[in-house]
Amino acid sequence: MQKSNKNNKKRASFAESRRVQKLRNEIARLRDAYHIKNLPNITDDVYDSLTKELNILLQKYPEFNDPNAKELRVAGKPLDKFEKVKHEVKMFSIANVFSDEEFFAWEKRNLKLLGKDFPESSHEPGTGEFPRTWFMGGIEYFCELKFDGLAVSLIYENGEFIRGVTRGDGEVGEDITQNLKTIRSIPLELSPISLTRRGVGGEVNSIPDYIEVRGEVLMKKSVLKKLNELNEKEGKLPFANSRNAAAGSLRQLDPELAKQRSLDFFAYEIVQIKGNEWQKYIEKHFQKHELLHEFGFMVDKYAKKFSSSKDIPNFINKVLEIRENLPFGIDGVVINVDDTKTFENLGVTGKDPRGIIAFKYPAEKAATVVKDIKINVGRTGVLTPLAIFEPTSIAGSIISKATLHNMDQIGRLDLRIGDTVVIEKAGDVIPKVVEVLTRMRTGKEKKFKMVQKCPACGGKINKKITGNLGSSSLKGPRFPGAPNPSQTISHRTPQVPDKNLSVAYYCTNPKCSAKNERSLLHFVSVFGIYELGPKILRRFKDEGLITDAADIFTLSKEDIAPLERFGEKSAENIIKEIQLKKKIPLSKFLFALGILHVGEETARDLAMNFGSFKKITEAKIEEINEIENIGPAVSESVCVYFKDKNNLSFIKKLFDNGVIVESYKLSAISYKLSGLIFVLTGTLLQMSRELAKEKIISLGGKVTNSVSKSTSYVVVGEEAGSKLKDAQKLGIKIINEKDFLDMLY
Structure with a gap:
């Protein structure tokens, strides 16, 4: 009788047992040396070969398998979907500046907010001359590279990595813990550190009970190149840039695919840490970096503390000089107010904390030929012309279209279909056409005429004067090609003083399909109904399940489950999320309605000043005008919106279908x-x-x-x-x- 396989299994020798332990220790050491200490003599090949040998031994001798072994980075099972997670601390965005003058204007605003003096005289750019008093008793800063990756939040409890979440909309992100666990530079366990040695107090080897770390997931330029070469061989589209590649890798439902992408993680912020003994060590931003490094994270080795703003422009220029030789993509330098208390006192404006700014590097430019000009219909009905051209690589992205803003812009540029143009893009700024190379014309170019009817619905089009496109109030030179926040035209194109009134074209059809589709997407995004993406909403409309946003709240599992590619579980998840999102704060509800000129900040101001939705609907123009930072255009737009019978009917339908608007309340x-x-x-x-x-x-x-x-x-x-x-x-x-x-x- 043949013995069972179980009885035939060979036990490991003492030498093999020692080899397993030594491999584990060496892999852990190499990980620390390469990812944490940045030692140059460690290569991926060595690391990978040792890991491969260990895996062979573990397959041969299962008794050595340890599901919690940190060196293995074992990918979990593929998921059906990513769960949504609400951030305990909101993940804010960062405002941008593009020149020395804009940076110093930002500092000046902050000094005034803090009640500090700021001299009227300013330095002459390039001369190195600064008023001495400018930097006495001012603000200390901590500068670091602005990595071009995907921001994530990591949660550790008792030193163990338990959850990782994407930024999402800043309030709610996706749980991508399984994928993040495959990244070698994310420690699965924090390294204990000695607070006693620091003179702070506490145990010799301490780990916080709870800590939330923020940082950036990146893909090396070399990895992106190999990935795109592979995609090309397999007939797949290449990734436009390393940020898109990193984001796409982390959103793979199968963590094994994410593991193959060789991603990295750099930590840059501690937003929560529990335990009084730790608070003294996070009073400064530079202290947080030191702490993160000791816990086992990679941090920016180029980051530097400054006692004043004086030398920051020089630092920014030095980083620009080495930018191309860095293994990762960067698009600027992040400047933090170093003192944590000062940072908090400065507060937040809109989505951006005042105590941090991103200095973006100059826009990159490229020449291309305009193949066509198409019209995009926005959620408010505005018709925006877009220049269409062959896919062009610029600023680390591959783009095939650029906004032309409006017909006035086309006229100022004298742009025609078939023209050779110069396009530019800086960071996340929308690509734009900045110059027409008229000397390249052949005579076959065609002038563009605005359509007479809406291209989406055939509806009537009206013109409307939208405002004055004045020049920037910030004087002084900017980086060549840096976008001017108050100009939509090329820096090469002269303006007509006081006559730059822009004419916008609007689709007047309230039932315009394109307008309604974008309004619907905006609505579900603000309500946070993340299960409903563009394709699903389009499917529901095509199936006749919804005609507007209010119908979403009447959907049932029975409506959705029979549809192709949907099932009981999928339908149940959608309905569950819709029901959970029926209650919404007043400010968000106002923003979701898509009232012309009412963005997030204005919606918040209206909510805080009037308190209830009813009071806002009954408010007069004069009352709204009384609110600081709200002008006549907003006041008129709000009043007109709430006098429109169709809008009132839609709002009533929302309330009838169970939507509850929470009045603005203070604790x-x-x-x-x-x-x-x-x-x-x-x-x-x-x-x-x-x-x-x-x-x-x-x-x-x-x-x-x-x-x-x-x-x-x-x-x-x-x-x-x-x-x-x-x-x-x-x-x-x-x-x-x-x-x-x-x-x-």
Whole structure:
């Protein structure tokens, strides 16, 4: 009788047992040397060959298998989908600057917000001459490379990596833990460090109970090149850039595919760490970098601390010189306010923290031929011309179209179909045409005429004057090709002073398919219904399940499950998410409606000032105009929207289908200034008017532009204006800055 295979299995010899242990130790050492200490003599080939030998021994002798062995980076089973995860701390974006002058203007704004003096005189770019007082008692900074990758958040509990999430929309991301575990430079366990040695206190070998680390997942340029060569051989499309390749790799449902892409991770921020003994060591941004490195993460070796802003432009230029030789793609330098408390005090504007800025490098340019000009219909009905050309490689991306903004832009450029043009792209900025090479014309070029009907629905088109395209208020030279935030035209094209009124073309058909499709996508995105992507929404419309966004909330599992490529589980997940998202904060609801000129910040201002949706719908233009930072165009747009019968009918349908709008509420501790209306005039010494406004609103109060009988207090700073006289005439209570601060604190 033949013995079972189990009884025939050979046991490992003592030498083989030792070999397994030595391989594990060496693989762990190499990982630390290569990914953490950046030692140049370690290669992937050596690492891979040792890992291969270990895997052979583990297959031969299963008794050595350890599912938690950190050196193996074993990929998990393929997933059906990625789960959505809400970030405990929001992942904000970073605002950009493109020149020394814009950087110093950013610093000047921050100094004013913090109540610090800033001299009126400024340095002469390129001369190295700076006012001495500029840098005395100013702000310390920490600068690091701006990697061109995918931002992720990592959670560790008791030193063990338990979850990794993409940025998503900043509030909700996708759980990609399985894929992140395949990246060698992400430690699966944190290395203990000695706080006693640092003089901070605590145990000799300490690991925090809980820590959240933020960083960037990257793909080396060399890896991208090999991947695209393989894609070409297999007849697949190449990745446009390393960021897209990294993002695409992490979104593979099969982690084995992600593992094959050889990704890397650089840590740059600690947003949460529990335990009082750790707080002293994260008071500065540079301290966080040191801590991350000791925990076992790769950090930017070029990162540097600066006692002032004076030498930062030189650092930026030095990084630019080595940019092409770096193994990873970068598109600039990130400048952080180093002191954590100062960073927090500066607060957030819109989606961007004020204490951090990205200095983007100059736009790259390329020449190409315009094959056609097509029209894109936006969610508000605006018709935007797009230049179509052969796929062109520029700024690390492959692009085939560029915005022309409007007909005025086409006229200023004298652009024609068939023209040879210069296009430029800087970082995430939308590609644009900046110059027409008229000397290359053959005479066969054709002038473009705006369509007479909407290309999507055939609806009527109206013209509308949209505003003045003035020149930038920021003086001084910029990097060649750097986009000017207040200009949509080429820097080579002269402007007509005070006559640059732009004419926009709108589709007037309220049932326009393209307009409604984009509005629908915007709506579900703001509501956070992530199960409903463009293809699914289009399918539901084609099947007659929905006609507008309100119909989404009437869908049932029985409606979806019978559809091809859907099933019980898929339908159940969609319905579950829709039901969970029926309740929405007032500010988000306003933004979701897609009211012309109402973005996220304006929606938030409206919500905070009026409190309830009903009050906003009943507000008069004059009342909305009273809100700081809101002008006549927004006020008129809001009032017009809520007078439209179709809009009111749509909103009623939403409410009938179960949508609940949460009124703007403050926590009990924040009712301090509830019901009080403030007007600010003059210069405040302890804080800027902008921060004062934010503080008032956060405590339940309101801030208006002008004095009226309903005003509770007029806060008077130095060199107060006419608002002080208005307050005296109306008998409104006037308080100085000290009294105001006493009210706040």
